[in-house]
Amino acid sequence: NELVLATRNPGKVREMAALLADLGVTVRSLSDVPGAPEVEEDGRTFAENAVKKAETIARFTGLPALADDSGLEVDALGGAPGVFSARYAGEGASDAANNAKLLAALAGVPAERRTARYRCVLALAAPGMPTVTVEGVCEGRIAEQPRGTGGFGYDPLFYLPGRGKTMAELRPEEKNAISHRGQALRRLKALLIERGWC
Numbered sequence: 001n002e003l004v005l006a007t008r009n010p011g012k013v014r015e016m017a018a019l020l021a022d023l024g025v026t027v028r029s030l031s032d033v034p035g036a037p038e039v040e041e042d043g044r045t046f047a048e049n050a051v052k053k054a055e056t057i058a059r060f061t062g063l064p065a066l067a068d069d070s071g072l073e074v075d076a077l078g079g080a081p082g083v084f085s086a087r088y089a090g091e092g093a094s095d096a097a098n099n100a101k102l103l104a105a106l107a108g109v110p111a112e113r114r115t116a117r118y119r120c121v122l123a124l125a126a127p128g129m130p131t132v133t134v135e136g137v138c139e140g141r142i143a144e145q146p147r148g149t150g151g152f153g154y155d156p157l158f159y160l161p162g163r164g165k166t167m168a169e170l171r172p173e174e175k176n177a178i179s180h181r182g183q184a185l186r187r188l189k190a191l192l193i194e195r196g197w198c
């Protein structure tokens, strides 16, 4: 039983591998798949992009492929950066540049209007099977300054009011227990068990 993680984001690979550890499948990443095609993320929704990534890699490898399309939706910015989260500050932008742009966009916005959520859509595609998608959401607020070194992406700015910490201040297992990705992956596992696929 093999599964390819259809992502080039090392933070996602780390988190998904930990969340899948109890499933008894051999988890491969795209670094084990030489020549895997680049997928252009031109969808308007997380689901469109996740399905496109998973189906492209499943077709190329002939193996089941799990893709994650995710991002940050900030209410005061009308839901931006959304599907553009990875390239908010431009194509290939660093996490630091994206975070700096987010802080600048929210300058002067008071704490109670800095509400935001992470959203993750996972798509599982396998040759000869209908593709399935699941979603997870995690609510929070954009902090005034970065805190913590864990996680990746916007985590140093993603404040969890209930914990008094940013996502980057949580241990990996604490993040997985509450994150959008953790929730989506638990839904996916429940679906796989329900359908007798594992």
Ligand code: ITT
Pocket (backbone or CB within 6 Å): 006, 007, 008, 009, 012, 041, 068, 069, 070, 071, 072, 083, 085, 086, 098, 118, 151, 152, 153, 154, 155, 179, 181
């Ligand atoms: P792949 O397409 O190869 O999977 P990517 O990083 O380009 O990698 P996305 O297009 O789904 O993936 O962009 C997701 C972005 O949303 C990611 O780069 C972060 O900026 C942000 N993001 C998603 N989940 C996050 C998390 O758990 N913590 C922090 N930021 C997150």
